[in-house]
Amino acid sequence: MPELPEVEVSRQGISPFMQGHTLHKVVARQRQLRWWIPDEVVDLQNQSILSVTRRAKYLLIELPKGDIILHLGMSGHLKVLPANTPVQKHDHIDFLLSGDKVLRLNDTRRFGAVLWQARGQLHPLLAALGPEPLSDNFNPNHLSQAFAKRRTAVKQVLMDNHVVVGVGNIYANEALFKAGILPTKPANQVSSEQINSLVAEVKLILAAAIKQGGTTLKDFSAVDGKPGYFAQQLLVYGRAGQACVNCQSILSDIKIGQRRTVFCSVCQI
Structure with a gap:
């Protein structure tokens, strides 16, 4: 399973292609990952991407109306590709971005997750987490x-x-x-x-x-x-x-x- 450094490296890798860009559309070829991908994610269109942050091993794509929460599970990985890149086996979800790019989640075992957190709310998975290890609160x-x-x-x-x-x-x-x-x-x-x-x-x-x-x-x-x-x-x-x-x-x-x-x-x- 990817650990915190791998998730942070993923965040650093995708951020330049996302922050300040537009999420035009979400294409979910397989909605049943660890949990069912909610409609709030699948129905997103033409949303400005404000930031890409990390909490524990979760990536948060911040949009005006809320956050997409990504977890890589046991075998998931993200890549930013040209939008016309052919789909491969286990490419379960695409986030179509401005600049003719796509953020693609590939997850062989389907233990990853794509969830939603409305603005002003805190998803239950994030609610009881301890401090970040690189923060001053971990002392x-x-x-x-x-x-x-x-x-x-x-x-x-x-x-x-x-x-x-x-x-x-x-x-x-x-x-x-x-x-x-x-x-x-x-x-x-x-x-x-x-x-x-x-x-x-x-x-x-x-x-x-x-x-x-x-x-x-x-x-x-x-x-x-x-x-x-x-x-x-x-x-x-x-x-x-x-x-x-x-x-x-x-x-x-x-x-x-x-x-x-x-x-x-x-x-x-």
């Missing part, structure tokens, strides 16, 4: 309060979108390694020093991933068709059974909350 004090009464494994709490949004499996593995925190450690036993380090590492790792174009995933490529490059710098994720880059111990591999978790039992405590 040691916030994380300390979130951890204080949680006996759950710290990795699961870090991936809870009510605590902080967008820290998916790849980057949770990496941040916990860099902060020296055992992923199975109960959240309420994480020290203040470790919390300070974890907040800093989450911000550094996500910012670096965004800068480098997102992580290379088999189902993801950036809007320009180029894959991300951050996978070359992953220290633990995908390296189970290999030597730790710090101490040369063999990295362990377990499942926490059904998600693969790789860590160093020596460096992480």
Whole structure:
């Protein structure tokens, strides 16, 4: 599944072709994605695009009457193409733009979503989200309060979108390694020093991933068709059974909350 850096890279990629342009028409060849695409989206015509923003892993295309909400799901990706580009398999929805361009959503598994949020309203999927990890609201004090009464494994709490949004499996593995925190450690036993380090590492790792174009995933490529490059710098994720880059111990591999978790039992405590 594309994680926050991949979604942010997508936002950066499509924004120049959308913001300040006009959405002329929406063509939905398949309306049944994770949820049914609502009429409010399909019926849109000749709407000015005010901005393209991101909240967690959701992209929001801001129009005068409301926002189109896009989620890439497990395998979705967006590309801006010439309007006459032939349709390929799994090209489910087109947003026809001024300048003879089209924003096209391709989603093999159809776990993505195209939803609607009327102006002045907040979609239920966005209502209970925690702070953005790169914002000032994600800070040691916030994380300390979130951890204080949680006996759950710290990795699961870090991936809870009510605590902080967008820290998916790849980057949770990496941040916990860099902060020296055992992923199975109960959240309420994480020290203040470790919390300070974890907040800093989450911000550094996500910012670096965004800068480098997102992580290379088999189902993801950036809007320009180029894959991300951050996978070359992953220290633990995908390296189970290999030597730790710090101490040369063999990295362990377990499942926490059904998600693969790789860590160093020596460096992480």
